[in-house]
Amino acid sequence: MATSEGPGRRVLGYLESARNLVGCAGGAIGLGLHFAGLGGAWWPAVVAGLYAAGALLTPGPTAGSAQPGEVVEPVRPGPPVPPAPPPGPLPNPELDALAAYLRTVPLPPSAKVDDLLDALRAAGPGPAAERIVRHRLPVAVAGYLRACTWQPWTGPGGPGPEAELGREVGVLAAELT
Incomplete structure (x- = not known):
């Protein structure tokens, strides 16, 4: 993300991220377990744990991939790469x-x-x-x-x-x- 963005943009970027969405799915599973009668008095910890597990185990954005709402700068070409030398004779x-x-x-x-x-x-x-x-x-x-x-x-x-x-x-x- 660009450094000129404010905290509101960062929060919105995280809310739209794949990590948050997978974590929310884990939390929803935790709520489903609570309504099914599992988890007992510990249901808030189960929901929070499943959210955290989903959010932490989901791979983050890779270099070059953009999150929704993120401004991506174009890739600037570097110096030209010299052509590879022709391959030599095959070993015999x-x-x-x-x-x-x-x-x-x-x-x-x-x-x-x-x-x-x-x-x-x-x-x-x-x-x-x-x-x-x-x-x-x-x-x-x-x-x-x-x-x-x-x-x-x-x-x-x-x-x-x-x-x-x-x-x-x-x-x-x-x-x-």
Whole structure:
């Protein structure tokens, strides 16, 4: 309520409030009990108690709600709220698990596996990314590790495992675009 209102307006505001109306209903129930022969000599206390219980247990007005006869000031707009930033890519637990594993594997930087992982995160979920994360990249890394193991017995002149892994990562990166 506004502070410039007099006591008469405040009393009238309370008389019209939901708390008072519920309390009056409780008092009326108390009078009904008295006329029904219940309460005996204590009927005034029963009526007052039921009124008080109704008035005290009824929720008061919430912020922004007005009582009858109350003058409500309009809400003034505050400073503009900046728009929310666009949501980032959705988390991909399979990609995160693969990236954690690949951090433990000694991969050559020239293969640009980290760049492919970043491109997969930026691309978000989709059939191509899912196929790369679940099958194609793990197979390419497994092939690289096998080739590194057997390289001493393959003989000279063959392509190096680093170059083969880099070529396969390039093919996978091209499939994302």
